[in-house]
Every structure is written in structure tokens, then in C-alpha cells.
Amino acid sequence: MPQDRSLLGRLRSEPGAALLLVVVTVVALAWANSPWSHSYHELWETHLSVALGSFGLDLSLHHWVNDGLMVIFFFVVGLEVRQELAVGSLRDRRRALVPLVAGFLGVAVPAAIYLAIAGREAAAGWGAVVGTDTAFLLGALALVGPAMSNQLRIFLLTLTVVDDFLAVSIIGVFYTEDLQVWALLVALLALVALYLLGRTRQWRSSPYVAIVIVLWLATLESGIHPSIAGMVAGLLVPAYETHRSHVEDAQSRFRDFWQSPRPTPPARCSGAWRARSPSTSDCTSRCAARRRCSSCRSSPWRTPASTCAATP
Structure with missing residues (x-):
């Protein structure tokens, strides 16, 4: 998966956020010690309210x-x-x-x-x-x-x-x-x-x-x-050790979604669309060949069942 090299993507990284922290600190120090320091203090004293019924x-x-x-x-x-x-x-x-x-x-x-x-x-x-x-x-x-x-x-x-x-x-x-x-x-x-x-x-x-x-x-x-x-x-908050099999499974799902984010269209035969679980990798019992097919693996979301049956 390619890295996000946009400005927002860089700011989401730790070095980008740290650099932003340094920049706004310098700006705040200059503003607070400038002739317009009263506006700086007025900004921080601006009141914001959140109300939910009688509570606020x-x-x-x-x-x-x-x-x-x-x-x-x-x-x-x-x-x-x-x-x-x-x-x-x-x-x-x-x-x-x-x-x-x-x-x-x-x-x-x-x-x-x-x-x-x-x-x-x-x-x-x-x-x-x-x-x-x-x-x-x-x-x-x-x-x-x-x-x-x-x-x-x-x-x-x-x-x-x-x-x-x-x-x-x-x-x-x-x-x-x-x-x-x-x-x-x-x-x-x-x-x-x-x-x-x-x-x-x-x-x-x-x-x-x-x-x-x-x-x-x-x-x-x-x-x-x-x-x-x-x-x-x-x-x-509890923390538990992550098993390698879980990480590999999650990585496989993200890779499949990145390669084919849309459902696979029915190419060779018509059939009703059936919702698939992202964790299911085998064809269902309706598949005649009873084996995996590339159409099922190409998209982790929805696959026409008849496409599996038509695959040799």
C-alpha cells in the first residue's frame, strides 16, 4: 500500500505532528509578546458551551x-x-x-x-x-x-x-x-x-x-x-498479545481490498448476488467444483455464486 505523501498525510505522522507543534509554539510566543498580545489572551478566554437538555x-x-x-x-x-x-x-x-x-x-x-x-x-x-x-x-x-x-x-x-x-x-x-x-x-x-x-x-x-x-x-x-x-x-484498558496469524489475515484482507475494492461483476453467467463474509475464502456448497476460484478471492466482499459454478 503506497504511503500518503500529501500534506495531511505528512502531518498525521509523528515527525510531521512534532514539527507542527514547534511551528505553532513559535507563532504563539511571537503573538503573545507582540503589540497584539491582548487579542491572543482574548482568544483563549473565548467561551464555548455544549448543552444537552438541562446539563451543559x-x-x-x-x-x-x-x-x-x-x-x-x-x-x-x-x-x-x-x-x-x-x-x-x-x-x-x-x-x-x-x-x-x-x-x-x-x-x-x-x-x-x-x-x-x-x-x-x-x-x-x-x-x-x-x-x-x-x-x-x-x-x-x-x-x-x-x-x-x-x-x-x-x-x-x-x-x-x-x-x-x-x-x-x-x-x-x-x-x-x-x-x-x-x-x-x-x-x-x-x-x-x-x-x-x-x-x-x-x-x-x-x-x-x-x-x-x-x-x-x-x-x-x-x-x-x-x-x-x-x-x-x-x-x-486491557492489552493482549497479537497473534501472527491474525496480523497476516488482516494484512491479506487489506491487500485484497486495495487490489479490488469493487465487487466482481458476473462475467460468464447470471446469478443472484450473495453477501460474503470477508473471512470466508472458499466457495460455498453451491459451487459445483467445490474448490477455490480466482473470482472468489479477487474481492473479499460480494461474489456471484454462479460465477464459481461456471469456473472450470
Whole structure:
């Protein structure tokens, strides 16, 4: 299958997305420090509302990004770490211990340095230095490309998950003035439901999406930063090892569809169209020859049964 070399296709790749992140960052810094900086701040304070009956959310653009889109980002990061813990290189707990320790030190060391320099006068601000900008870290790693090993990427992913989890927890415990206990209980129940759903080996995505949305809303209402909800939810989604036969089967279907995306027309005889399952590769019992034919394999979607019978 040929690569998508269009602009949109390039932006969907990790290096393209990282380059876009750098460009918009430079533009934002120039705009925020220009004589038109007031328009920059006004843009982020623009309110967007979503309503469903009596329930609704009215947040500024700044909060939609921080409390909405960043939750999706941390959810994806949590999914990647979960996959590595389940079937990847972090299955060896000794390897997983290294980024865990590094994540704890990434919180403790900056806080200790800050307290040593700031002293008692500004000691209350120690929680502001313990976070890690995961998006920029992964963006910089994507720009480097193949020069960096996959092991380093996994190490940094796990480190930042631990670091951000501790940082958000510290902010939630020490800096949240109005903590809603009932919302935290709802979020905890949603996490339990997500864990139990994963134990049932449920593959449909709709139950997971519904529970994650409830988890996000509860965390948003609780007063704790919702990014922790996305991170923990990603770690609780089950991940299982993919069998080689399944991968080869999926690759074969995509290759067949790419070569013949349309149904094969009835060439030599007429017959009623019959829906075929993409996983079925043999002719049906109605085929006289009782063997595979090129017409059946040429399209994984629909094939006239009489064409098989007419094939020698």
C-alpha cells in the first residue's frame, strides 16, 4: 500500500505532528509578546458551551484544551504504556523499575532544588516545578526520528506518566481549595467499572468510551485536573498479545481490498448476488467444483455464486 505523501498525510505522522507543534509554539510566543498580545489572551478566554437538555458545559477555549484535549493525549500515552507493560519490553518488572524510580526522582529532585533556592518566602510554590511537559518531550523525540531507539521512547513515556501522575496528585491534594468528595467517589466507581470491564475481555469500544466520559466529567467536577483521569483510564484498558496469524489475515484482507475494492461483476453467467463474509475464502456448497476460484478471492466482499459454478 503506497504511503500518503500529501500534506495531511505528512502531518498525521509523528515527525510531521512534532514539527507542527514547534511551528505553532513559535507563532504563539511571537503573538503573545507582540503589540497584539491582548487579542491572543482574548482568544483563549473565548467561551464555548455544549448543552444537552438541562446539563451543559461552559468552558473557555483555554480550559477546553487543558481539560479536554490534553485528557485525550494522556489517555493515548497511558494506552502505550499499558501495551508495553502487558506485551512489550516492560513485561520484565526489572526494566519497568528503572523508569518508575526515575519518575519519582523527577518529582523529588526539582522540588528539593526549588525549596533550597526559594527558602521559606516562596516555599508554597514547590508544586509548580514537579511537572513534565510530556507533549514537548515526545515531540522532540519524534523530530530526532530513527536516531533514537524505541527503548528510549518507552523509557521516557513511562517516566512522564509517573511524573505527571505524581504532579497532578500533588496539585490536587495541596493546591485544590474546593474538592468535591462526591465527584471523586463517582470517578472511583468509574475506574472500578473500567477495570472490571477489562477483566471480561470486552472488545467493543462503546462501553469503554461511555465509562471514560463519565470518569472525565466526574474528575472535572471534583476539582482535580482531568488529565489524571485520561492517564489512569489508559492504564486500565486491557492489552493482549497479537497473534501472527491474525496480523497476516488482516494484512491479506487489506491487500485484497486495495487490489479490488469493487465487487466482481458476473462475467460468464447470471446469478443472484450473495453477501460474503470477508473471512470466508472458499466457495460455498453451491459451487459445483467445490474448490477455490480466482473470482472468489479477487474481492473479499460480494461474489456471484454462479460465477464459481461456471469456473472450470
